[in-house]
Amino acid sequence: MKLFGFNIRREVRSATSPENETVPVSAENFLSFFGVQSVDLPYVTIDRALTVPAVAAAVAFLSRTLAALPLHAYQSSPDGAKRVTGKLGAVIHGNANDEMSSFLFRQYFWQQVFTGGRGLAWIERADAEIVNLWPMDPRKVTVKRVAGRKVYRFESKEYPAADVIDVPFMLKADQLSHYGPIILAAKAIQLALAMNDYGSNFFAGGGVPPLALSGPLPEGGPALKRAAADVDRAIKFAKDNKSPIMPIPAGHDLKPVGFDPAKGQMVEARLFQIQEIARAWQMPPAFLQDLSKGTFANVEQQDLHLVKHLIGQWAEAFEGEMNLKLFGREPNGFYVEHNLDGLMRGDFKSRVEGIARAIQTAQITPNEGRALENRPRHMNPDADELLVQGATVVLGKQPAATTADDIDGDKTNDEA
Structure with a gap:
């Protein structure tokens, strides 16, 4: 086939080739194809x-x-x-x-x-x-x-x-x-x-990220290892002595490998x-x-x-x-x-107000309200009765008028 005027030889795709449409492409397969292994x-x-x-x-x-x-x-x-x-x-x-x-x-x-x-x-x-x-x-x-x-x-x-x-x-x-x-x-x-x-x-290493030593390096594997060991000892010396200055060989630079945790939004x-x-x-x-x-x-x-x-x-x-x-x-x-x-359970003020409201609307008795706060029962028999405010009446009806007997009884009690 021709592409931009050039003859391109088309290769036959193997059954296991990543270019074969029948082979599923996943993130791992795709990265492995380029030599990148999964983390x-x-x-x-x-x-x-x-x-x-x-x-x-x-x-x-x-x-x-x-x-x-x-x-x-x-x-x-x-x-x-x-x-x-x-x-x-x-x-x-x-x-x-x-x-x-x-x-x-x-x-x-x-x-x-x-x-x-x-x-x-x-x-x-x-x-x-x-x-x-x-x-x-x-x-x-x-x-x-x-x-x-x-x-x-x-x-x-x-x-x-x-x-x-x-x-x-x-x-x-x-x-x-x-x-x-x-x-x-x-x-x-x-x-x-x-x-x-x-x-x-990272912090066990004194906050020092992995470093790379750049510059004229000694030849041979053993020499490179000795140079790396010298730098490692210098870093540990600076860390142990809390010194901000660390000696490195002349003409060399230390550069961090990886990324800053702050820049990586850690x-x-x-x-x-x-x-x-x-x-x-x-x-x-x-x-x-x-x-x-x-x-x-x-x-x-x-x-x-x-x-x-x-x-x-x-x-x-x-x-x-x-x-x-x-x-x-x-x-x-x-x-x-x-x-x-x-x-x-809310705060004390909210609990007390809620219990009082329930007692006044005949939902619970005073003793039931006391039990909610783990308080002992009151011995008065009325504490086991449902209470309701006297002004509460059926819609459309007026409160019952006070009778003369009630008035006389109140006067007698007052005089006594």
Whole structure:
């Protein structure tokens, strides 16, 4: 064929040639074609991921917050829900087993959800009574189906699904395996690890970037190594003695290799990684200590967002699993439920005004209002009555006129 008047010989494309339309072109293949190898980013494991402060903060905050929520068992009745006591109440609210409190049990459970992606626990029963809740290490559990039923194999023993509390971060299509947040955010965590390593190595070297010695260099490999060793010793001498002056051979220059962290926007990139990690756990950035764009108004909204769209949803997932596995599909009025009011508590003035408003509008009794602040009951019987202001009447009606008997009675009381 001719191109610009020149005869160009067309070569036959091989089956593995990058120019073959049937060979998929990826970033790695394209760079490798020009001799550029892919960057060797650090491999992400749960332990390595937790060395990233934002990841550790997300896991610790969410697991502690969900574990700290009050959790009780209730039974419905014509007079309203009643809190269940006895062994069941103690297992749910007090101590999950002989070795772990309810808080510690649930904290471990949620740590597995927000790292590997799955929280598991098996229910120990004595006949029909629930005796203990025992956590399971998800790394040692195999989930499979036997005759169409889900079975969990753990420490050489198989448990039916009815005896296992299972909350996955995200199920895969087979409904058996799962995704975890650390794996889903692996690329973002890899970048954060790489920046941590670069920053620590950079400052461990006294803030001196890799250097190249230019100028008339000695011939031979051993001589070059000695020259490089001399420069390295000079840098360390200047660093250890806090001297800003470092001797180098005459006629030579030291030039940095790589780029300045400031020019590479390393600070901005590290801040962006916090926001990326917050997205992976669906957390408002303020709870990872990122207040770069925080104001009083939007931080308060992030607090509401946390409860409504994150904590509340995970609490609902745990409650649904507990209710199904503890009480079955027909629970006979029994259920477990978190109390999210503690997370919604405002400042003292707002709480008092809210409770007073609820009492005045006959939504709660004075003793119920006192119970919300953990104050003892008032012994006056009227404290258990619903109160409403006397001026409140049905729309269109006038307040009842004061009778003469009421007036006479008031006079008699005044005279007495």
